[in-house]
Amino acid sequence: MIEVRKFHTLGSANHGWLDAHHHFSFAGYHDPARTSWGNLRVWNDDTIAAKSGFPPHPHNDMEIITYVREGAITHRDSMGNEGRTEAGDVQVMSAGKGVTHSEYNLEDKTTRIFQIWIIPDQRGGAPAWGARPFPKDDRTGRFVTLASGLPGDDDALPIRTGARVLGATILAGESVTYEATPDRHLYLVPAAGSIRIEDQTAEARDGVAITGLDRFTITALDDSELVLVDAA
Template structure:
């Protein structure tokens, strides 16, 4: 099953400093048909204005992944961590039994990012945070695992969930294939260009909910970057 959810039809909120689209129910948006996809609970498409951001607030029992598309996000938390995650890179926060954090765009341009929440395999535990640079060239024409509950080598950031976050950059006319377990849930978004997935066409920033497929063949109609979560 491949369910394409057009970007224009996603819930939209414009707070001035934050322009966001919700792929799933979040904040004051509630749709009982879009409460998540497998273990994926949140996928927000955020544009954050310069010199603004999310003031300190708390989370618990959630894996929070931030994929920065343009600009950078600066992080500070109650564990004493501070860091700046730039375009193409990823930060992960395991909220565990509880953590407070703030996320600000301290740049002179808009920052755009995907904020993805995944439910952990078990509750509690010490909170943790990490970020890593992922050069675009390393995922040209192939899938790269950015974060995983079963980290692959030294490159993937660890999360506490049976899930993977992957990315690929694909040039127009080229394809990438992903071997999928049909009982799992994939959620895919293309940035920058149109794609065709197993024959179904999708526009940039459409949400694509997938399950029951053994292989995903993604053809780039235009140059694009793909971001996907594969979760139980």
Template sequence: MIEKRTFADLAHVNHDWLQAHHHFSFGRYWDPARMGFGPIRVWNDDEIATQTGFPMHPHRNMEIITYVREGAITHRDSLGNEGRTKAGDVQVMSAGTGVIHSEYNLEEEHTRLFQIWIEPRAPGGDPRWDTKAFPKGDRAGQLEILASGFDEDVDSGALMIRADARLYGATLKAGNAIQHDIADGADVYLVASAGTLRVNGEDIAARDALAIRDISTLEIEALEDAELVFVEAFEQSN
């Protein structure tokens, strides 16, 4: 099963300082048919105006990944963490038993990012935050694991999350193609960050998405210079 969802089909909420496009139900946007995909509960495509952002607010029991597409985001939280994550890089926050944080665009340009929420494998745990630079050259023409809930990936340099999931990223030149064998039992939600791609015969443009289930292999070809990210996630067992 491959379900395509174009950027034009996403729910758009105009907050003046924030242009938010929601892949799944979130805030003002409610669609009982779009409550998530497996353990992925949120995928927001946000554009944040300069010198604005999200003031302090709470979270708990959620793994929150931010992939910065353009500009940068500055994080502060009730644990005393503070850091700036720039385009191409990733930050993660395990909300655990509870954390309060803010996210601001302190740059002189708009910041564009994907914010992804994934259910943790278990509730609770100490909240934590981390960020890491991932030079795009390291994933040119190949997939790189940017965040993961599996020890072997974290040992190899991925940011740690407490979920049975992996976040992959790649940049491809026009005409380049890569293949990925999907882990047994996993589903994939893939979004083109830039450029145009052909994935298993489906063409997608920048910020379009594919929900992929019951398929064993991804065949990804760049029709023009492109960047992509996807989450490979396992449904939680009860």
């Protein structure tokens, strides 16, 4: 099954400093047909105005992955961590038994991020945070694992769930094939560009829900930047 969820059908909320679009039910947006996708609970497409952001707030029992599409985000938390994550790079926070954090756009320009929440395999545990750069040239024409809780992904940022988050850049006219497992839940979003996935087309910021397949091929109609979650 491949289902394309067009960007204009997503839930949304514009708070002035934050223009948020929700692939799944979140905050004041509820769609009983889009509450989660397997263990993938949240995929928010956030545009954050310069010199603004999310003030300190708590989380627990959630794996929170932030993929920066444009600009940069600055993280601070109750564990004493602080870091700035730039476009193309990724940060991960395992909320565990509880953590308070803030995420600010301290830049002079707009920041755009995907914020992805995945349900952990077990509740509790000490919270943790990490970030690392993933140069886009390293993932041209192929998927690279950015964060993972699966065996064999030692180079990726660790998450506490049987899932992986991957990124790829594909030049127009080129294709990549992803080897899947039919009982997994995959969710793909082009951060930029448009693609054909098997016999369907997705534009930038559309969501593509995939399950029941052992492989699928993605062809870039324009130069494209992709983010994929492969979850239980």
